[in-house]
Amino acid sequence: MERFGHCRMHTDIRRSPKRGILLDPLAGRLLGPDDRSGIERGGALVGLDCSWKQIDESIEYLNKQTRLNGRTLPVVLAANPVSWGKPGRLSNAEAFAVSLVLLGRWEQARRIMQPFNYSDQFFQLNEQPLEAYSNASTNEQLAELQWEFFDKPDSE
Numbered sequence: 001m002e003r004f005g006h007c008r009m010h011t012d013i014r015r016s017p018k019r020g021i022l023l024d025p026l027a028g029r030l031l032g033p034d035d036r037s038g039i040e041r042g043g044a045l046v047g048l049d050c051s052w053k054q055i056d057e058s059i060e061y062l063n064k065q066t067r068l069n070g071r072t073l074p075v076v077l078a079a080n081p082v083s084w085g086k087p088g089r090l091s092n093a094e095a096f097a098v099s100l101v102l103l104g105r106w107e108q109a110r111r112i113m114q115p116f117n118y119s120d121q122f123f124q125l126n127e128q129p130l131e132a133y134s135n136a137s138t139n140e141q142l143a144e145l146q147w148e149f150f151d152k153p154d155s156e
Contacts, residue, residue: 020044020068023095025088026056027070032102032139035071039103044068047092073098074133074146079122087150094122101134102142 020043021035039045046068075087076098083089090098093116100109113119123130129149136142 020046021099022066022068022070023047023073023099024070025072027072029071030074030139030143031071031099032074032133032142033137034139035069036103038069045096045099047095073102074129074142075150076126076129079118079125080116081118084118085125091116097122098126098130098133101130102136104134106134 020038021031023031023046073088073090073095076090076094078084078086078089078091078094080091080094082091093113097109097113100106100112110119110123113122116122129146132145132148133142136145
């Protein structure tokens with residue numbers, strides 16, 4: 001994404017964004033319509049460039065070092081070659097695209113995905129849920145919508 005001018009890579013945590021949203025699959029709180037105003041007021045959308053195997057340690061470190069608000073995404077299917085068809089196992093590009101759709105920025109979401117050969121497949125695979133998610137008026141409504149398309153996990 002950085003190579004195509006769609007994001008800014010930070011390798012020093014001291015120079016990373018200070019306010020905004022951290023895409024955190026462990027957050028337990030969805031990104032959605034309730035978060036639009038924070039982004040519109042200049043908050044950053046932040047993702048991690050790390051292996052899924054390192055996600056726990058990376059998120060823990062960022063939570064200690066920043067004041068970013070962790071948000072997870074509603075369920076969508078990955079179309080990237082590594083995790084094709086797996087719910088929630090998104091590449092950063094896919095995660096940013098979903099985030100932008102949730103924030104009402106469809107065109108920007110399509111631009112971010114355009115350089116990737118699985119772009120069209122990603123939007124086709126998730127057409128119905130993304131359309132429904134983008135029309136949600138609250139995060140609570142969004143949380144319920146996802147189970148119309150995907151199986152709700154068993155609570156333990």
